[in-house]
Amino acid sequence: MDARLTGPVTSSSDIMLECRGVCKRFGALAAVDGIDFTVARGEVVGIGGPNGAGKTTFFDLISGLTPTTEGDIRLMGKNIVGLAPHRLIHLGLARTFQLNSAFDGMSVYENILVARSFGRRSGGGSALVAGSDKQAARDMLAELDLEEFASMQAAEIPILARKRLMIATALVNEPDILLLDEPVGGLTPPEIEDFIALMLKLKAQGMTIVFIEHVMHFLTSVADRAMIMHQGQTIYDGAPTGLASDRTVAEVYLGSAGLEQSA
Missing domain, CATH: 3.40.50.300 (P-loop containing nucleotide triphosphate hydrolases)
Known part of the structure; x- marks a missing residue:
């Protein structure tokens, strides 16, 4: 072979x-x-x-x-x-897609928090957002250089930041x-x-x-x-x-x- x-x-x-x-x-x-x-x-x-x-x-x-x-x-x-x-x-196993998928009506921080809350490492599960989930989302904002966009809706941020946001929503659960x-x-x-x-x-x-x-x-x-x-x-x-x-x-x-x- x-x-x-x-x-x-x-x-x-x-x-x-x-x-x-x-x-x-x-x-x-x-x-x-x-x-x-x-x-x-x-x-x-x-x-x-x-x-x-x-x-x-x-x-x-x-x-x-x-x-x-x-x-x-x-x-x-x-x-x-x-x-x-x-x-x-x-x-x-985490995955991102060709399209810059996000919840456009939610903030960058909220997108990362949702991913964490429903994902592998959640401290509370889907019915409860734990303090550890919020901290993990804030840490990921810093890790992916997204802090300046944290309160902006995902629909409003530039394409490079959207790419980073997709990575952040995957990484926040430590795949x-x-x-x-x-x-x-x-x-x-x-x-x-x-x-x-x-x-x-x-x-x-x-x-x-x-x-x-x-x-x-x-x-x-x-x-x-x-x-x-x-x-x-x-x-x-x-x-x-x-x-x-x-x-x-x-x-x-x-x-x-x-x-x-x-x-």
Whole structure:
């Protein structure tokens, strides 16, 4: 077997997420076609590929939004196939989305507090907002540089702050693994650099992160490992530095000019 497609060698105790033979079919179309994928504790993995490659569908399968057709998905050794998203957050898996989702009529602070109150680490549960939840929300405002926006409605804040807010609502429950779907989509180059700094900060803290991204500069700057998908399958799984010399990746995704720019 091609060494690029086997992923990292880790002991079973280090594996946070494991997917074996994961498929999703819509009639005759295999949107995800037999994906094998593992993520080790503390690893940061970037997933790339052209539009329609199956990346977001793959995330939807992992995070419980879409049922698998077949295959096995394990979170820290536990089979999570068929579990609803709200149960997965309590098991330690958090996810953000391509759209900058938030409760637009609520303040930034309230958005983070709601996420905490209904999430994994709540001190009171959904019927009661505990003092510890309020403190955790305030701490997250500081951690994600959102204090200046705390009292503003989410609909009123700039896009970079909305991106940070989505991350904050995921992180406030101290997940074991964080899934990010196109975290820098729509950002300007300076804003992307800002987000790279944030991701490197989380990486230094030991956070396990899997993200989907088209911006190759972001992927190669942040990820320990890159997985490239095409037509529902893995065509590359290895070091980001290897993307520039991989002929298959060049042909189906980046093109020779893109590869030169990402090198």
